[in-house]
Amino acid sequence: MKDFSALIFDVDGTLAETEEIHRRAFNESFAHFGLGWHWSAELYAELLLVTGGKERMHHFAARDGKPPADLTDERLAELHRYKTMRYGELIAAGTCALRPGVIALLNAARAQNQRLAIATTTSRDNVDALLRATLGERGPGLFDPVVAGEDVVNKKPAPDVYLKALDLLGLPACECLAIEDSRNGLIAASSAGIPVLITRSAYFRHETFDGAFAIVEDLTELAERQLTG
Numbered sequence: 355m356k357d358f359s360a361l362i363f364d365v366d367g368t369l370a371e372t373e374e375i376h377r378r379a380f381n382e383s384f385a386h387f388g389l390g391w392h393w394s395a396e397l398y399a400e401l402l403l404v405t406g407g408k409e410r411m412h413h414f415a416a417r418d419g420k421p422p423a424d425l426t427d428e429r430l431a432e433l434h435r436y437k438t439m440r441y442g443e444l445i446a447a448g449t450c451a452l453r454p455g456v457i458a459l460l461n462a463a464r465a466q467n468q469r470l471a472i473a474t475t476t477s478r479d480n481v482d483a484l485l486r487a488t489l490g491e492r493g494p495g496l497f498d499p500v501v502a503g504e505d506v507v508n509k510k511p512a513p514d515v516y517l518k519a520l521d522l523l524g525l526p527a528c529e530c531l532a533i534e535d536s537r538n539g540l541i542a543a544s545s546a547g548i549p550v551l552i553t554r555s556a557y558f559r560h561e562t563f564d565g566a567f568a569i570v571e572d573l574t575e576l577a578e579r580q581l582t583g
């Protein structure tokens with residue numbers, strides 16, 4: 355693990371089990387906008403195959419064929435801005451900790467002068483909220499670059515966020531390791547030529563991850579290897 359010049363982290367499901375907070379923020383936003391939608395955990399597991407909150411809502415509206423007449427793209431964008439604000443409030447209130455081993459791995463990587471980057475589908479505001487709430491004001495500054503959903507046209511499984519991260523890092527794909535939790539993330543990073551370590555997360559626990567460089571239950575094991583391996 356120490357041979358990689360940079361670790362490129364996914365966020366949701368990888369750094370923290372945030373999707374239940376996203377789901378709560380979506381449902382509170384639907385109620386606030388009077389949409390009459392509610393995403394159960396079972397339904398959300400299906401919808402998570404569509405990356406990007408706005409794209410996920412569009413997909414759901416089309417799938418269920420009953421979008422309210424006034425549900426224009428502008429209104430969905432307004433709803434998503436509200437959802438992002440609500441998500442930030444929930445995260446700032448300390449509702450979500452980093453997953454086991456994440457802090458130890460970040461410390462071990464920094465001790466070995468490995469660079470830390472982020473490549474995520476979620477919104478930049480959400481990344482900042484999580485890193486501040488869990489690592490303090492210095493949190494966002496630990497990662498450079500941070501490539502978020504709004505920085506690219508095509509979200510995962512397209513490779514765009516990872517290609518942009520490689521470009522900003524100025525490193526070849528073979529010197530980097532992507533750390534992910536989903537098949538969409540595995541496909542995105544692999545398509546950019548980056549080896550992928552999968553950490554199994556709540557919503558994608560039973561997925562198959564053919565082609566992954568390694569698969570672990572959580573990053574505790576990786577942090578230990580960083581220090582010795």
Ligand code: XBP
Binds near residue numbers: 373477
């Ligand atoms: C996970 C996603 C995001 C979140 C919701 O991103 O697909 O869409 O579910 O966040 P990743 P937004 O695993 O790549 O970190 O509503 O901001 O999209």
Ligand code: MG
Binds near residue numbers: 365535536539
């Ligand atoms: Mg993820």
